[in-house]
Amino acid sequence: MNRGKECVVVGLLGCGTIGSGVYHLLMKNHEIISKKAGREIFLKRILVKDIDEPRPFKVDASLMTTKPKEVIDDPEIDVFIELIGGLKPARSFALSILSKGKHLVTANKELLAHHGGELVSVADKNASHLMFEASVGGGIPLIRPIEGSLGGDRILRIMGIVNGTTNYILTKMSEERCTFKEALLEAKNLGYAEANPRNDLEGHDAASKLAILSSISFRAGVTSSQIYREGIDRIRPEDIDNARELGYVVKLLAIASLNDGEICARVHPTMIPLEHPLASILGNFNAIFVVGESAGELMFYGQGAGSLPTSVAIIGDLINVVKNIDRLPDSRSYWSNEAKMGSFDEVITRFYMVLRVVDRPGVLAKIADVFGRNKVSLESVVQKGEGREAQIVLITHEVKERNFQEARRGLEGLDVILDIPSVIRVESA
Amino acid sequence: MNRGKECVVVGLLGCGTIGSGVYHLLMKNHEIISKKAGREIFLKRILVKDIDEPRPFKVDASLMTTKPKEVIDDPEIDVFIELIGGLKPARSFALSILSKGKHLVTANKELLAHHGGELVSVADKNASHLMFEASVGGGIPLIRPIEGSLGGDRILRIMGIVNGTTNYILTKMSEERCTFKEALLEAKNLGYAEANPRNDLEGHDAASKLAILSSISFRAGVTSSQIYREGIDRIRPEDIDNARELGYVVKLLAIASLNDGEICARVHPTMIPLEHPLASILGNFNAIFVVGESAGELMFYGQGAGSLPTSVAIIGDLINVVKNIDRLPDSRSYWSNEAKMGSFDEVITRFYMVLRVVDRPGVLAKIADVFGRNKVSLESVVQKGEGREAQIVLITHEVKERNFQEARRGLEGLDVILDIPSVIRVESA
Numbered sequence: 001m002n003r004g005k006e007c008v009v010v011g012l013l014g015c016g017t018i019g020s021g022v023y024h025l026l027m028k029n030h031e032i033i034s035k036k037a038g039r040e041i042f043l044k045r046i047l048v049k050d051i052d053e054p055r056p057f058k059v060d061a062s063l064m065t066t067k068p069k070e071v072i073d074d075p076e077i078d079v080f081i082e083l084i085g086g087l088k089p090a091r092s093f094a095l096s097i098l099s100k101g102k103h104l105v106t107a108n109k110e111l112l113a114h115h116g117g118e119l120v121s122v123a124d125k126n127a128s129h130l131m132f133e134a135s136v137g138g139g140i141p142l143i144r145p146i147e148g149s150l151g152g153d154r155i156l157r158i159m160g161i162v163n164g165t166t167n168y169i170l171t172k173m174s175e176e177r178c179t180f181k182e183a184l185l186e187a188k189n190l191g192y193a194e195a196n197p198r199n200d201l202e203g204h205d206a207a208s209k210l211a212i213l214s215s216i217s218f219r220a221g222v223t224s225s226q227i228y229r230e231g232i233d234r235i236r237p238e239d240i241d242n243a244r245e246l247g248y249v250v251k252l253l254a255i256a257s258l259n260d261g262e263i264c265a266r267v268h269p270t271m272i273p274l275e276h277p278l279a280s281i282l283g284n285f286n287a288i289f290v291v292g293e294s295a296g297e298l299m300f301y302g303q304g305a306g307s308l309p310t311s312v313a314i315i316g317d318l319i320n321v322v323k324n325i326d327r328l329p330d331s332r333s334y335w336s337n338e339a340k341m342g343s344f345d346e347v348i349t350r351f352y353m354v355l356r357v358v359d360r361p362g363v364l365a366k367i368a369d370v371f372g373r374n375k376v377s378l379e380s381v382v383q384k385g386e387g388r389e390a391q392i393v394l395i396t397h398e399v400k401e402r403n404f405q406e407a408r409r410g411l412e413g414l415d416v417i418l419d420i421p422s423v424i425r426v427e428s429a
Numbered sequence: 430m431n432r433g434k435e436c437v438v439v440g441l442l443g444c445g446t447i448g449s450g451v452y453h454l455l456m457k458n459h460e461i462i463s464k465k466a467g468r469e470i471f472l473k474r475i476l477v478k479d480i481d482e483p484r485p486f487k488v489d490a491s492l493m494t495t496k497p498k499e500v501i502d503d504p505e506i507d508v509f510i511e512l513i514g515g516l517k518p519a520r521s522f523a524l525s526i527l528s529k530g531k532h533l534v535t536a537n538k539e540l541l542a543h544h545g546g547e548l549v550s551v552a553d554k555n556a557s558h559l560m561f562e563a564s565v566g567g568g569i570p571l572i573r574p575i576e577g578s579l580g581g582d583r584i585l586r587i588m589g590i591v592n593g594t595t596n597y598i599l600t601k602m603s604e605e606r607c608t609f610k611e612a613l614l615e616a617k618n619l620g621y622a623e624a625n626p627r628n629d630l631e632g633h634d635a636a637s638k639l640a641i642l643s644s645i646s647f648r649a650g651v652t653s654s655q656i657y658r659e660g661i662d663r664i665r666p667e668d669i670d671n672a673r674e675l676g677y678v679v680k681l682l683a684i685a686s687l688n689d690g691e692i693c694a695r696v697h698p699t700m701i702p703l704e705h706p707l708a709s710i711l712g713n714f715n716a717i718f719v720v721g722e723s724a725g726e727l728m729f730y731g732q733g734a735g736s737l738p739t740s741v742a743i744i745g746d747l748i749n750v751v752k753n754i755d756r757l758p759d760s761r762s763y764w765s766n767e768a769k770m771g772s773f774d775e776v777i778t779r780f781y782m783v784l785r786v787v788d789r790p791g792v793l794a795k796i797a798d799v800f801g802r803n804k805v806s807l808e809s810v811v812q813k814g815e816g817r818e819a820q821i822v823l824i825t826h827e828v829k830e831r832n833f834q835e836a837r838r839g840l841e842g843l844d845v846i847l848d849i850p851s852v853i854r855v856e857s858a
């Protein structure tokens with residue numbers, strides 16, 4: 001890597017798993033990358049927390065500094081790659097970079113999901129390029145295909161497996177009939193789950209990604225706080241077995257749709273038919289199903305995390321910024337407009353529900369009565385077990401969230417119902 | 430659609446299924462398309478064969494002409510969308526457009542597969558934009574993701590279901606256990622197969638698409654004549670049943686890989702494991718599986734044909750051309766270099782084979798001897814039926830094409846073998 005006159009100078013913020021992968025790829029594929037970018041790319045400085053920290057790929061320590069100012073405020077640096085993650089200090093770094101008319105490539109989903117509108121408006125004001133392909137789906141091309149190739153269409157619906165940790169756990173539970181806790185332990189041992197996996201398990205990570213996908217697909221700013229969220233920790237092996245018997249598989253899905261100008265976005269465990277393209281996405285893979293008004297059903301599949309796949313997305317963005325560095329970037333001004341969100345109560349879906357019941361005649365009539373009064377009609381009802389083990393497993397027809405939840409409260413008040421161990425939403429397409 | 434001073438003037442060549450879809454989308458989503466393109470888009474003229482021909486979408490007849498010169502030679506037109514298909518007169522139209530420094534968006538796979546190098550070099554010389562997202566996989570974003578998002582990676586392998594007609598037929602045969610002829614008839618009735626379906630059934634269409642994908646992925650010009658090709662007309666319902674028993678499904682795959690600087694590209698019926706992401710691509714859907722050195726396994730799925738999906742890809746390209754109309758286009762000069770193709774004889778794969786045999790002791794020993802002498806080892810051998818129905822169904826381990834074909838010739842010479850009704854290649858990943 002030589003530093004010529006015409007070169008573009010790059011600074012790297014963060015050099016852990018992904019940062020060292022970016023460094024590795026930049027060195028390894030330097031010729032093809034500079035050729036595609038149309039200019040020499042020169043990596044000048046790397047901001048790290050700890051120079052001696054072990055990294056998956058070897059990185060030239062002479063480029064490293066632990067002082068943010070030595071990178072952020074270096075006037076020679078044209079493009080910054082932000083891989084620190086989180087909101088602090090990433091947000092202030094990003095704002096400082098963009099407000100100086102410098103360009104930013106980031107993988108920081110949280111930052112975009114919380115402050116996308118702010119970043120976009122500062123980038124617009126200063127003609128700064130802001131790229132974030134790596135923030136959703138790791139190495140899977142998504143942001144640019146949606147903005148570019150599908151730019152002439154209207155996106156109606158997104159449905160994705162965007163978190164590898166939870167998909168690994170659900171796949172493991174399904175294939176080996178183990179419990180959530182056992183699968184989580186295995187995921188930790190294999191490095192697929194972090195020591196503190198709450199962010200993944202409770203759906204925060206998926207909600208951040210869905211906020212970004214929704215914002216660019218529906219062209220209005222969606223923040224993660226506007227997204228309904230439910231995690232996978234209450235899924236039981238019995239539910240996965242029941243799902244299979246009924247022709248479904250359980251996935252943590254991030255779902256967003258646009259109806260009559262209102263966006264509805266939600267992350268929750270979902271039963272989808274075994275034939276659905278998302279049903280066969282196994283292990284820590286990601287896949288995003290997109291429905292365009294004219295393009296129809298599309299799916300993008302690949303490794304949603306990992307050092308090198310994510311680095312490919314970062315480098316793809318870097319090439320694009322360098323190629324277009326002398327041009328006005330495309331504006332995403334729509335992101336500053338707060339999205340009009342539909343009420344979650346109005347969402348229409350189907351439900352799978354398990355009720356532990358007192359095993360005596362007339363129970364079903366009482367249950368049916370509660371559903372009937374709340375306008376919930378049932379697609380299938382199966383009684384399983386007897387005596388103390390008596391359970392009713394049912395699937396509703398399509399119903400409004402509000403009506404279902406009212407029925408649920410009504411059922412909880414029935415003396416013949418011991419408890420409701422499981423409620424999972426069911427989607428068909 | 431108003432014609433302002435700053436507008437970009439567009440001419441449409443061909444207005445059948447896709448052309449009228451492009452017209453429809455341009456009208457319907459005009460505002461968002463012009464906004465994304467950064468300029469007003471004005472469609473001035475449409476070249477048609479027959480003005481009164483029925484079209485899936487209504488098109489303003491006052492824009493139509495049957496005289497090529499009135500469109501091609503109109504000096505006001507900046508961007509041409511070519512949807513005529515085939516080589517004549519599409520090639521001369523394209524060369525005339527590009528040599529004048531005008532820009533071309535095309536869905537013409539045959540043209541690119543035969544003359545891609547020539548078109549690219551004329552486009553380069555005249556700073557003309559040449560875009561062809563719609564030429565492979567209809568509405569599925571492929572060309573731009575491979576060139577852009579994956580631009581910093583090396584593509585190692587492509588494996589795709591790129592022809593909807595053959596996938597529909599094979600799916601139908603698999604789901605309903607019908608014969609090739611019955612499935613073809615149904616495909617014709619539903620409009621999924623043309624009156625003369627040879628181009629699809631014999632793999633010509635898939636080979637053209639693979640030539641384009643290989644050229645951009647491996648950065649060297651591959652023409653369809655360099656691609657090994659075998660169609661699906663000899664697939665029997667029994668083969669599909671046998672495949673399922675062995676854990677496979679039969680698909681017409683377009684496969685290309687880069688090994689030691691040599692490209693190998695082939696289109697043939699292929700058995701792939703039921704768990705492979707491509708195995709669950711049903712009906713007339715397309716899916717392209719891509720393996721990047723760093724990005725790992727990726728898959729792109731969607732409607733590979735059809736008026737509106739294909740139109741979305743055309744419009745996405747049009748937006749890109751208009752947005753970049755004042756800039757030098759990216760060069761694809763590599764396409765003029767003829768690709769270094771590996772010898773097909775050296776390809777390593779596995780084979781499924783059915784032998785109708787004389788039912789007497791010692792037959793298997795004779796067969797095993799022929800395989801052994803040709804260094805073909807067997808993974809599984811099953812005898813099916815008795816007497817006149819006696820068959821041997823086998824799958825080989827990995828073997829070079831040359832060795833397998835020598836063994837096959839050896840088997841054909843054995844007096845205990847009546848005939849070899851089926852040979853299908855088997856791929857694992």
